[in-house]
Amino acid sequence: MKSYNVRLIQIDWTGPYLLKILTIYAGRLSGESVPNESQRANEIDLAEKLLIYVHKPADNSKNLNNIPDQDLQDVHILNWESSRDLFPEISGLRWTTRLDSSNYEVYSLK
Template identity: 50%
Template sequence: MIQTQHMIQIDWNGPYKLPELNQLTNTETDYGVYQIYGKHPVYGSNVLLYIGKADRQTFGIRISQEGWLYQNDANNLKIYIGRLHGNQPSSGSAWSSEIDLAERLLLYVHKPAHNSKSIASLVNQQLQYVHVLNWGHHRDLLPEVSGFRWTGRLDEEGYEVYRWE
């Protein structure tokens, strides 16, 4: 059975500071995936702390609910927002599904410190054909991640090292 890749493209903008999030409430475009950078007691300053999604709420509303204002170095947090884009716009449940798939694959691959509950496992069946392309100001995220690479999909194929015959 041949499966096709499911391509998700994300256009990243930022950095934003927490007070600037109030402007990210456009109900037509301010949905997608976001990343937060800041200080971590083990990993240091200016590191990827969190990847989240704004699906049924805009970036401005969703990120303000996370409680980042109460972090000890909240003034130095940097937030990058990623909006889905491409030549085939999706809407409704398809858009929500793409936001969810992109967030889960990005979480699994990058393993931010404050997402410890979400990075433990990856559902191979749902993500093995997902391919995420990060454009714009994607910061420390890899420019391209593939479920084909990060799931156990290739482990099941019986691959061997090539031999000269």
């Protein structure tokens, strides 16, 4: 897993990514138990994939067909503070195929 400083150095900071207006917010992971380093890296990777998939699919078009649908189904991102351009809540359930085959009963008026 690459550290944030290594990953930030790899970004092309020209064009829309002007360094002078960059603000970085760090998130936290939560779950039923403390993950080991490998699990934590995987959770961060899945959260990043879902964030990019939802907010900037055109910037990541080469990976749109490689989104791990099954793995993302249980990812839930809450962005309660300083959300800026990000949605306050993102659910893998909404952005994957998990609910595609669900049958919903439509209310009928009597």
